[in-house]
Amino acid sequence: MNIKNIIFIIIFLLLLILVSPRIKFKNEFSKKAIPKNIKEIDNYLLKEELQFSLEKNTKKEIIWYKETQKTKYSVVYIHGFGASKNEIYPVPNNIAKALNANLFFTRLKGHGINNKNAFRGITTQDWLSDIDEAIEIGKLIGDKLILIGTSNGGAASIWALANYPDEINSAVLISPNIFPYDKRTNIVYYPWGRQIAYLITGGYNKFETKKDKRKEHMTIKSHSSSVQHVDAIIAMMGLVKLLNSYNFDEIKTPLIITHTPNDHTVDPIKINEFIKNYGGIKKDIPIILLENSHAHVPIGNQSYKSAQNTSYFTKYAVDFINKTNKQ
Template structure:
């Protein structure tokens, strides 16, 4: 009798464990579906059509090309492509990308990741696959407006850039990547649960069905989505894992890693680790004195205006040196 009870308990335990590991988890589909040919000869007209089909984009947060010469929409030798972070928008570190583009006489493209720049409910529509294809589109626009592309990615935008840098074709015409506060792991305790089976259910049980944070000022309120469903963070966590586990030793794109060791949002130790594994020439730029209390948004008028000029020059000098080196080969 006792043996039967033990076997029954063990059987139940096996069923429960199997049920846990077979439970639902966030989809991770990395299939590239974007076809660059859809952009055609007029990238600005293409973007206008695409964004017009998206409901409730907040004023000024749509995808945008800023031409070096507004009177002549011509290709420039370099194009800057800016990829914003999770729940943010193109205003995240402005005017940093604008100032860099001005210094380099480059066209500039600001993308808008799927479900961003709208409202909180829209944030639930994001996915790893949607964002990976957004990145492919951004690179294609960059190639359409510049001979070579310089990518600037902040936080989860940097995760996208890092993962893509290891994929065939995604490096074509990309001359350099500047990572700002790259997200290779969220610092919050329990973050690893998000990508486990039943991650959504656990997150909602522990943190509620909605996540919100207080805006620090009016610009923060304008450029971020400060309240959204908890399930919206799951694809962000999955994308972060993809980037952290990517074979960056094979990367061939020079990279600049800009971060704060005091970052309270993402794991700066992993930024150092990824930099150490990066296969192409790379430099680290630790930033100590930021305006952001979380030391995460470490440039731009919203949270860290005092670092913008320094980081602009740091990136510009680095890019110019790379271009000289590449021209010499």
């Protein structure tokens, strides 16, 4: 092969890359028509969730402190990738109870449905719409919004902190997905990223859940589906791309965070960089008991070791929220 042919092939490949399709992740979404009257919000959520065949204990839901009325604080929980509102049970419930607060559990689109095609066609914008809805409901049911997010829900929470700087009082993050540990997920950012992801996965991703659930909580299901369409991974990586486009030092909302140093689901180095650069009041809570050195979600009653961190972490979170609101 002569030099001219080599140059021609190189130019052709470069042109092919330049014109090849890339997935575009935009910071835009459709807002939902949420009732302004607090008395109508339960019926709104019921009507919304009846459209889907949901697994037990996965629907969007408000746990009212006493009556259907606004409280000083509201707590909003955003679950992780492939998970449900029970992911770190009973941490959100206990924080809300300690603050005498109404509690809202959201459900990101596609979750809570036991069907491998539940995530087909899901986009980052769908989840942004759900996050926006959660923030609006949080504002409706409480004067001061406390946002809690785990893993992908942590990524969603950081996006919310950047986009609603004056509407969130404090944030609680558990192992936020600043970036996945598995860097093969970068593929979706490449030219032909969607097509390559489909080719590699066959269109579906297998999600493994732990078997060692605590017997007294066997009815509490933390994960909503074991097989997901690859569109869910693409949506997740879109959220990751958006949150990493922000300057973390410009986000000022008081923040309490915990994570494990050897996490093999999300990148712990990226979490440490996020904590270092974060611009608001912050407290990094070390976890004292781990399932193993690679544990991802270190609190909640889903396993023996993580359950022992639940009260410890809850106390620190509540004390932090109370302290920052006295300053």
